[in-house]
Amino acid sequence: MxxxxxxxxxxxxxxxxxxxxxxxxxAEAAQKALEDAGLNTVxxxxxxxxxxxxxxxxxxxxxxxxxxxGLDGIEAYTVEAGDASGGAALRTAHMAVxxxxxxxxxxxxxxxxxxxxxxxxxxxRTISLDADYEVIHGATLPSMAALLMRRYMYEYGLExxxxxxxxxxxxxxxxxxxxxxxxxxxxxxxxxxxxxxxxPVNLFDSAPDGDGAATIVITxxxxxxxxxxxxxxxxxxxxxxxxxxxxERKDMLHLTAVQSSVQTALQxxxxxxxxxxxxxxxxxxxxxxxxxLEAAGFAKRGDGWKLATNTGIGLEGVIPISTFGxxxxxxxxxxxxxxxxxxxxxxxxxGDAGExxxxxxxxxxxxxxxxLSSTVATHILCIG
Numbered sequence: 001m002x003x004x005x006x007x008x009x010x011x012x013x014x015x016x017x018x019x020x021x022x023x024x025x026x027a028e029a030a031q032k033a034l035e036d037a038g039l040n041t042v043x044x045x046x047x048x049x050x051x052x053x054x055x056x057x058x059x060x061x062x063x064x065x066x067x068x069x070g071l072d073g074i075e076a077y078t079v080e081a082g083d084a085s086g087g088a089a090l091r092t093a094h095m096a097v098x099x100x101x102x103x104x105x106x107x108x109x110x111x112x113x114x115x116x117x118x119x120x121x122x123x124x125r126t127i128s129l130d131a132d133y134e135v136i137h138g139a140t141l142p143s144m145a146a147l148l149m150r151r152y153m154y155e156y157g158l159e160x161x162x163x164x165x166x167x168x169x170x171x172x173x174x175x176x177x178x179x180x181x182x183x184x185x186x187x188x189x190x191x192x193x194x195x196x197x198x199x200p201v202n203l204f205d206s207a208p209d210g211d212g213a214a215t216i217v218i219t220x221x222x223x224x225x226x227x228x229x230x231x232x233x234x235x236x237x238x239x240x241x242x243x244x245x246x247x248e249r250k251d252m253l254h255l256t257a258v259q260s261s262v263q264t265a266l267q268x269x270x271x272x273x274x275x276x277x278x279x280x281x282x283x284x285x286x287x288x289x290x291x292x293l294e295a296a297g298f299a300k301r302g303d304g305w306k307l308a309t310n311t312g313i314g315l316e317g318v319i320p321i322s323t324f325g326x327x328x329x330x331x332x333x334x335x336x337x338x339x340x341x342x343x344x345x346x347x348x349x350x351g352d353a354g355e356x357x358x359x360x361x362x363x364x365x366x367x368x369x370x371x372l373s374s375t376v377a378t379h380i381l382c383i384g
Contacts, residue, residue, distance in 0.1 A: 004097045005224035005231035006381070008037025008217030009343045013179040014210040014331030022049075022056050022112040023068045029213035030069050030108055037217040038227055043102045045076035048089035048109035050335030050370075052078075054124035056115050065108060075102070082128040083284065085109070086214075086338020087239065087368030087377025093218045094237045094379075103219060109339030110213040121209060125334075128371045130245050142206055142285070144246060144372055146198040149287040152253055153200065156302045160200050164191030165308025166286040167204050167328055173315065174325020176355040181210045181331030207284045210331030214339040216346070232346045235363075236268035236380035244374050257376035258295035258367065265365065265378045273297050276380075277361045278320040278348060280341040282369035283327050292367065293319070320358050323348060338368030338377060345381050 010032025012025055020028075026047070034040060047061045058064070062076035079089035086109040093105035116124060122142075126135045129144065152158070167186050174180035186204060194204035224231035242257040243249045249256070266272065279298065283289040290304035298319050299307055307313050313321045324330055324344045333340060345364035347353045353361075368377045 003221040004094050004218050004234045005221045006216050006234065006342065006346050007219055007224045007228045007231050008033040008039065009215070009346050010036060011179060011214035011340060011343050012212050014181045014212035014333050016114045017112070017211040018114060020211070022052065022058065022110055023065055025112065025211060025213040026065045026108050026110040027069045029110070029215040030106060033106065033215035033217050039104065039217065041071060042074070042104040042106040042217065044074060044093070044096060045071065045106045045108060046089040046092045047076070047078045048085040048107065048335050048339055049078055049111060050080060050082050050085045050128065051111065051113070051124055054127055055121070056112050080335070081375045082370030083282070083334050083337055084368045084370030084375040084377050085335035086340070087379065088338070088375070090216070090338055090342055090379060091237045091239050091377055094234050097218055097220055103223070105218045106215060107218065107339055108213065108215045109333070109336030111334040111336045112211050113209040113334065114211050134245060140198070141372070142198040142201050145206070145285040145287055146201040148246065148252060148291070148372065149200050149285070152287055152290065155253065158305065159192070161189070161192040162305050163205065163286040163290065163308065164188070166283060166289045166313070167191055169308065169310070169313050170283065170322040170326045170328035173323055173356055174329025177324045177330060180325040180329050181208060182329050201285055205286050207327035207332035210333055212331065212333035212336055212340070214336055214343045216339060216342050230350050230383070232349050233382050233384060234379060235382045236265035238264035238268065239375065239377045240264070241375050242373055244371070246372055253291065255291050255295040255373040257373050258292050259297070261367070261376045261378040262296045265380050269380045271363065271380065276319065276363055276365045278323055278345070278358045278364050280323065280326070280345055280364065280366040281321050282337065282367055283322055284332055284369070288369065288372070289321065296367070315356065315358055323353065323356050323358055338366070341366040341368060342379070342381070349381060349383050
């Protein structure tokens, strides 16, 4: 079966880019990816963006960005699935190339969060929740994550400090990443004392919103061999959904969409959990990291938090996560997150991760989540 491969990558730092617009960020990352692939054009552009309408008052990003980077006239449109937009756009490009109708595709993930600040930004992000039954009652993403975390802590008799290893690991890796938004170290014991956002979710527990753009170039695997020395194969691609609201799920502490998307991806790639060298999960909140590790099959029910150690999720651990800082330290570029994950995993598999390199990394799983696991996109990337 014909497979697809990543032949070019590019990204900007995740930061507060006050002096750059959404289109300028996208263009910078796109140019880097095209240069990396040795190309000057592609057949299609798929833009991943979650909050352009509320953050920037701008939609129709496909044509806007294609025009700005000088590729007007080609197929271009936006793919939206909340914070899973990046993963969804990656799958869209993968399927387009597999179909044979598109030879080369440019996936651009871009988000410009700092055009609005404070409570206005929090409200702007609620469009990922149910407007009729959640947002109208004051629900926000942090508050809903807090409900999940509170229930998990109650079920398993945990304290807030039991989750600190996730953030400590993320920042330990992020401080070595020049593209990370927050490169500070979180000391043992500091996590539980951070200011509250939505109890028990606090400032050290939730990922900071940031501006950024990441881009990959995808083509057929047989073509990729002639373009770059080390193409990275997309061995599996899966997107699944769950009940939109957590209160409508049979079990709010089991992320069904994570489980089903991982199972499908592993079956497609003919791989087992033990063969995955690193797992870039969606750590927008530490509770999502714990629940994702469990639903993905890397930890037993109620034991996900126990992996939050150097020997568990560190660069030399059983299943490394957040190898460049994850959302917590690298920053959360919302709809662009899934593309950042693909770029970072490609660097790992190329052996170009520098101080963040996972030793002998050959197979990477990346997982992008929209809402609180309402949409989950899982991809497996490998060498060759």
